[in-house]
Amino acid sequence: MTEKTRLKRVSETSELEVQFKLSLLDDTVVEQTEENEVFVFQVGDGQFLAKLDELLVGLEEGTRAKFTLMPEDAFGQPDPMNFQTMKKADFPEGMQLTEGHVIGFNTPTGDEIPATVYQIKEDEVVMDFNHPLAGQPLIFDVTVVKVLS
The missing domain is CATH 3.10.50.40 (Chitinase A; domain 3)
Structure with missing residues (x-):
């Protein structure tokens, strides 16, 4: 060659x-x-x-x-510190909250970060802010x- x-x-x-x-x-x-x-x-x-x-x-x-x-x-591996518990009242009224659903959150700098609904409790929702592929x-x-x- x-x-x-x-x-x-x-x-x-x-x-x-x-x-x-x-x-x-x-x-x-x-x-x-x-x-x-x-x-x-x-x-x-x-x-x-x-x-x-x-x-x-x-x-x-x-x-x-x-x-x-x-x-x-x-x-990476999921980080337990990236799980956050939020009050259901913090979500817009009528928003469908189901486990596995991904929701975008705005940061103070204007960026959007995704979080997955991990667990739904009576008055709270546990959100997973780890990357979905972690x-x-x-x-x-x-x-x-x-x-x-």
Whole structure:
């Protein structure tokens, strides 16, 4: 193989086109590209988890790879400090509160953070402010379609 035909490898600063599927161990799809779609991004730009960027470095253009990420390399383990008990009266009247339902809360800086209804008590609701994927191992199935730079 000559130097000109050698396949490009992903570096720490490469811009890439990839096709990917991120799923749970039970095959529940978290996020994926559509069949004829590519996702364009630059390694290290924060669009992927840092560990995923790290796993892509060194792969050749055209390579398909499958990785399992443990929670520590993805969204971490649930933190008991991220469970907050709130009064039902603090929620808008008529809001449907069901366990597993995700609700967005505005922070003082104007950002929105999601929380999952963990438990409903008589006058209180326990909210889980951990990332919904905390504690979950993830499967990352990726094809490096093209290394652009």
